[in-house]
Amino acid sequence: MSHSGASQSGACGRGASWYRGDCHVHSVYSDGELAPERLVADARAVGLDFIATTEHNTASAHSVWGPLASADLLILMGEEVTTRTGHWLALGIEPGELIEWDYGVGDNLIGRGLRQVRESGGLCVAAHPHAPYASGSFMYSYEGLDAVEVWNGLWVSDLPWNADNEAALAEWGQALAEGVRTGRWRPAIGNSDTHLEGQIGIPHTVVLAEELTTGSILDGLRAGRSWIAEASTVDLSLTAVAAGRVAGIGEHLSTQGESVMVRADVRGVPRATVSFHTDRGEVHHAALSGSGTGTLEWQTTSADSAFVRIEVRRPHGDMAALTNPIVLT
Structure with a gap:
């Protein structure tokens, strides 16, 4: 229809x-x-x-x-x-x-x-x-x-x-x-x-x-x-790069066995903590500055991580944003 x-x-x-x-x-x-x-x-x-x-x-x-x-x-x-x-x-x-x-x-x-x-x-x-x-x-x-x-x-x-x-x-x-x-x-x-x-x-x-x-x-x-x-004042992007290829949220990245650089850009969440999650659970986290804007990077491989997604939480743990995964193969 x-x-x-x-x-x-x-x-x-x-x-x-x-x-x-x-x-x-x-x-x-x-x-x-x-x-x-x-x-x-x-x-x-x-x-x-x-x-x-x-x-x-x-x-x-x-x-x-x-x-x-x-x-x-x-x-x-x-x-x-x-x-x-x-x-x-x-x-x-x-x-x-x-x-x-x-x-x-x-x-x-x-x-x-x-x-x-x-x-x-x-x-x-x-x-x-x-x-x-x-x-x-x-x-x-x-x-x-x-x-x-x-x-x-x-x-x-x-x-x-x-x-x-x-x-x-x-x-x-x-x-x-x-x-x-x-x-x-x-x-x-x-x-x-x-x-x-x-x-x-x-x-x-x-x-x-x-x-x-x-x-x-x-x-x-x-x-x-x-x-x-949580609101339109919050913005982010998540990408993964390997073997000259780039993938974003909800996409598959063929790594050809090479290392993967994952990059998160977050805006609008002062003093937030950004955590990276894979099939092994939470694997990395870092804090944003008081401005609420920052870029975080984390490196992995498809052998170690079947996927990667992020969560953005405010200082007391309340969620501000979260993503669906990028699948790594």
């Missing part, structure tokens, strides 16, 4: 570029407190290029959201599929498309919904897998899902990080080594899960896409060409 409907009307973007987006947003059409028009204005104000409408178990608001898209803001149609034993995001579905939701893990029905979304070109994301409320914890296997929401902003008061996010990140990180080995690793994404004023974009996902269209954004997320930021 085409994704050329109202969900991306007028969006043009900057061609191939990094785009910032929040793929978990609720309005008054489910259990949010703000109208879609207000959320769209707030998304622009905090520097987002795209958002996804993910009302709980309904597509009734798609016709309201679609016309709000414009040349500078893409709106993806979606749904938060709120089952009895876990929630998942159906992103990039057709306007008006509804995904079945009234089941639990024992009913063995989730696969049907996942197939429906993927067959139409959409993306399936496990939402807040360790959320601290009934039905919030994700009790299903990740089989058939395209990505995991390791950073969810809803239940955070002062800073966009908490123990539930820490648990989700640790679980995802532990599975990453096996996923890279088999070539079936699932990317991490981060979203605000906006319900209230002031939440949108805290955090959000920054994705490398060929253009600002639903298909291109979903392709970038599916491939893991993305990283997560």
